[in-house]
Structures are given as C-alpha cells and as structure tokens.
Amino acid sequence: MDRLCCFSSSHSQYGGHSSGSGKGRNNDGIIKYGFSLVKGKANHPMEDYHVAKFVQIQGHELGLFAIYDGHLGDNVPAYLQKHLFSNILKEEEFWVDPNRSISKAYERTDQAILSHSSDLGRGGSTAVTAILLNGRRLLVANVGDSRAVLSRAGQAVQMSIDHEPNNERGSIENKGGFVSNMPGDVPRVNGQLAVSRAFGDKSLKSHLRSDPDIQDVYVDNSTDVLILASDGLWKVMENQEVVNMARRTKDPLKAAKQLTAEALKRDSKDDISCVVVRLRG
Template identity: 80%
Template sequence: MEDYHVAKFVQFHGLELGLFAIYDGHLGDSVPAYLQKHLFSNILKQEEFWVDPGRSIAKAYERTDQMILSHNPELGRGGSTAVNVILIDCRRLWVANVGDSRAVLSRRGQAIQMTIDHEPNTERDDIENKGGFVSNIPGDVARVDGQLAVSRAFGDKNLKLHLRSDPDVTNADIDNETDLLILASDGLWKVVSNQEAVDIARKIKDPQKAAKQLATEALKRDSKDDISCIVVHF
C-alpha cells in the first residue's frame, strides 16, 4: 500500500477551500508522500490561480514534477499518480489528474467522470513518437516501455523521456443537484464502475463510512491493487 491522501478545509484569501487528493505511488511511497506535502501549496501560492486556475494548476504540476526529479537521489526512482480537487466556497470545483486515480461527481444520482484515465494504449502514439514503446509483456497489462501501466505520472526518472506529467484539468459548478464526489485510486475503479460507486455512496449519509464501504466492496470483489477512497457530500 503506497497511497497517500489529503482531505481538509482551509481558509485562504477570505475563502473556504476544500482540498482533496489521492496519490497512488509505485516503487515506494516517497513520491506520493512528497506530493501530499507540496502539491497543493505549489498550486495555491501562484497569484494567477485566482485569474486562470487551469493554467495555474498545470504549471504547478510541471514545477512539482521537476522538483521531484531534482530530488531523485533522496526520493528514489519511483513515481505516483495524482488526482487533486479544489473546492472553492462549496460553489466551484477544480479537478486535475495524472494517471488512473479518478474523480467521479454525482448529479441527481448520475455518475459523471471528471478525470481521464491515462493509459498507455490510449496515448501510444505520443509514447512512440518520443522513442518509447508500449508492451503487454510481462503480464497482460499495457505498460510504457514494458514497465509502467500508466502513461502519465510524477517522478519515474528512468521513464521520463517517454512519460508525461501534464494534467487534464476540468471544472464544475456545485448546485442543488450535486450529490457527492468520489476520489479513489485504481484499486476501486478496476472492480467497481462509476455508477456502482455512486449508488453505494448515496445510500450512506456519513461520507467517511461511505468511503470505507467502497473500499470494502472493492476487497469483496477481489481487487489486488492499492485502494484509497474519499467521499465528499454536498
């Protein structure tokens, strides 16, 4: 289990910000631990966040990845996926991700995927254009250079020439029809669909109990990967 998470509210520039994230590490937990400490602060310390949040988040992802790579001897050769959510005064939601940790929003009980799973087969052309390759050997999962099962991640210095770390960024308004938000690492999504996750979480009023129930359900379905989950009720 190499996951780290963030789930907290902070006061910032007179606004209430909800900060939620899941970082799913590979080859050790040093990179997700680093992200837990630094990524949100790297986003929010940029003044342009309040003018152009999407650009600011993308720049912070790039800067954080450079910082991780520059600390390679200390942090090791591993890496991490990330899904980050910033909730502004419970009215506006900004979501960013690299890798296959996912954010799913529920409106009137309907699941809406807010992130894009960055899988090697879907970004094969980009990987090959950079001189890399995608292979299902060893195993039966497509991997960048036969090693990593995601096409975007923080860290992974030995793969960085063929691996992206720029995020997909989306946003949404929170209104009276918005029920909840689920963030989870791929250990949940490999065995539970977006709609199934929403249906399970909506039945439980306490969000922490809902998150635990989703993790339990993934285990019942024999998930073999890291399982971390956050549920935010609106």
Template identity: 80%
Template sequence: MDWLCCFNSSQYGGGRSSSTSGKGKSHEGIMRFGFSLVKGKASHPMEDYHVAKFMQIQGHELGLFAIYDGHLGDSVPAYLQKHLFANILKEEEFWVDPRRAISKAYDKTDQAILSRAADLGRGGSTAVTAILINGKSLWVANVGDSRAVLSSRGQATQMTTDHEPNTERGSIENRGGFVSNMPGDVPRVNGQLAVSRAFGDKSLKSHLRSDPDIQNAKVDGNTDILVLASDGLWKVNSFGFDASVHLYLFTSCTSLDLGDRIV
C-alpha cells in the first residue's frame, strides 16, 4: 500500500516505496508536503514508486507528485518514476495547454514502455499524477484505480476516475477482450488484470486503454489538502470522502501543521 499527501509547502525527490515516510516544502516555504509508504500484506515485494518534489523551471515553480502502483514486477513503475514527468515537461504546449501535453506524454510514455517490454518485462502499472503550477493551478491525471482527493472548505472531492473492468466493459469487449466475474474475486480483464487502463501489460494491451482522465482545479486560500493514494488505502479501508478523516489519518503519519494553508 502506498499513499502520498501534499500540503501548503523544498524539494523532496521520488523514491522506491518502502516502509518509510518523509516531508518537504516549496522554495518559498508556503506549501508543505509529506508522504508515507507502507508495504501491505501481499507476499510479493513492494512494487510501488512515488515522486514528491518542488522544482524551478523557466521562471515557474512546479510541484510534482505521483504514485505508480505496479503489478507483476516493479520495472514499469520504476520507468514511470524516471520518465513520465520529464516527458510531460518536454511537450512544447505544456505552458499553454497542460491538458493536451499531459495526454500526449502519457501516450508516448506507454508506447516507450511497450517498445522496451523485452527489458521491462510483462508487468504494468497504474498512475496518478498531480502537477501544481506556481501554487495556483492544479492538474491531476490518472490511469487505473489510484486516486486523488482534493478538499476545499472541508468538502472533499475525488479528482480521478476509477478505471475498473466492469465500468469499462464495453471498451474492453469492443477491443476483443472479456471481463471475468468469478465468485470471491474482483472483475478482471481476460481473467487477469483488475483495472481497465494501465501502462505496460503488453500481453493485454490490445484490450486495455492507457489514456488518462485529466482534471484541473484552482488552488487558493480555501484549499485544505490534496491526498494521493493507491487502491490499498481507498479500497481496503472504508474512509469515504470525509475530509476530517483524511486530515486525521495523515496528521498521524506526517505531523501536519493545520494552521497553514494546505494543498
């Protein structure tokens, strides 16, 4: 299980998920972030990676936050950690049309992963990314079932879409695949994958999508907190979308100062 919490706050680099936590703040110290990474009960090694940092580029300050939840190995999430944000920022239209830049970069990154399947293996990864531009404009994108929840004035809103086999059955079947619903198990694409969109997964790619859902939100004095987390938090624990619950949970992990404006 892997979760990330981003607050009103220097640079903290990404890393492989392990039983650890960290925090940092923006260059001006106005916004703070923290993260906590915990391995769940699964017998296989941790396959999640994250990014959490602020950086200066072309006179702008960017906050870059992400969780990459891998499956069938950690090669694909490791690749995403290194390349996805770099590919987004390489797009010439990023500063004028972030939505288009993010969409194009997600596609190009997936194509690069598929072309390297011999080295990266047969696995894949979900992704949820958040880019904060100059502390004012937030762009969230996701593929798979990791989520981002934004709270403003105590009201929490899910900014991502859960890409699950049952909800996208039509797309899967139109591509020649099927959705299994075995007793005691979750719906799966071709009886294998529990998400309908993912990076990688070359053997299933003809039946999967990798295009992200993208949302934009304004960040101002009414913004409370942004929480990014993999499905291990959202599905195993029934927290719902009560902002006070998320604030309490992450305060216990990262010692939030709730007196500051939080992103």
C-alpha cells in the first residue's frame, strides 16, 4: 500500500471546540468538506472524535470521513480515530470487496480494543464511517447511533441505521442480556448503554454487537451533500432540516458550524460533532 498523503486541510481548536476544512478532487471538479465539534454540557472531557481527509492510495483518491462518539471516557474513540481506517485499508481484498473488508476491519478493531482494555479502560464508542472512492462510490458503515445522511435531489436519505436497544432486543436477550425501559429514560442494554452495538464496552460485550451495517451507493449528479454527525445533533434536529441547512450554505465549514450552533441553540446536552461534505458545487 502506498503511503497515505493528505490533500489541503486546515484545523483550529479552542475551549473544547474544533473546526476545519479541506478538499479533494474528482472528474467533475473539487469536493470540499468542513467539520465542527463542540463539547457538550456534561461534566466530562470531550468524548467525540472525527476524521475528515483525502488520501491517495495506489492511484485512487479516497475521501475518509468519520464521527466516533465515546462513552465512559475518550480512549476508545481516540483509538478508532487512529486505527479504524488504516485497518480497513490494510485488508488485502479492499479493492475487490470493500464491504467485506469494512466488516472484517470493524470486528478486528473491536477485538483489538477489548484486548487492550487494561490500557483503554472500560468505555466504548459508536462509529459512523464514510469512504468516498474516486468521488464516485460511497461506502457508509456504522455501529451505534451516530448517523450519516445523504442529500439526493434535495431529499434526505439516511445512510446508516440507529442501533437502539429496543430494535435489537431479540439479539440482546438471546445472549442473556436485557433491555430496560425506565420511565423518563431511554432504553438501555442491561440498564446501562443506550445503544445495542458499539466498540469496546468489555463488561457488556457478551450482550452487544460490533458488526456494522453497510450502505454502498454510487454518487451521481443528484447527490450533492453528505452529513455525518453524532447523536448530539440528531437528538434535536430532523434529517431533512439538517440537509436543508447544509445545502443552503455553499461553504461546508460554515454549514458544519451552523449545524452545531443550531443544536446548541436547541439545548442539546451531548457533545455535538458534524462533518459536511459537499459533493457538488
């Protein structure tokens, strides 16, 4: 595999907030992205991490985008930021069967996290990843409730599946776990975790899944914007209004900042992280 080489990007960070932008190219011109991460109101350090970059590998251009939303600490999302995409691209069959390579890399990365739990701790992380291959093919994978949404002809198309405990109750119960539904609270696996799939979480892993759902689509002239965000955004905003806001603003960095600011304005308590990729001018 060739050495990873990034295209232009910029980044700033201050007071729990970070933002940045960059661009790549396809046959039709330039693809631009921007990201904005804002620390939530909870009394713990920022637990969201992101990836947003273009790399050149073996004559192909890959856009790599991700949101990792940690819980019980930031060690696991930090590990994912460093290792998950490299693990995917190390799979020998990636160029032949990228879907299988993504699934295998997700599982192998989770096993590595669990084997290093003495260093990484007992926490975990959700993940939503997007690989844009030569500006034409889009591969989105996720575990947990961070979400990817695509704009197709201006309509919001959800590209990931929110892995909520009630939706996968059968799988959890078959493994000896249970789903709590306490008044005033969200459903939780064994009364603890509000997602049914995640990386890490060694104490719950026997009742959790870490295999991703994958969407594989081709990008055409009707697809103009891709948004990846943590649940701090999706808890307070609908898919279509997020797409509408992102499409109104040509600068994806400005759009990402507007989206995180709007989520804060709507009193989202969680960390709020957003990557906006403008696929068309």
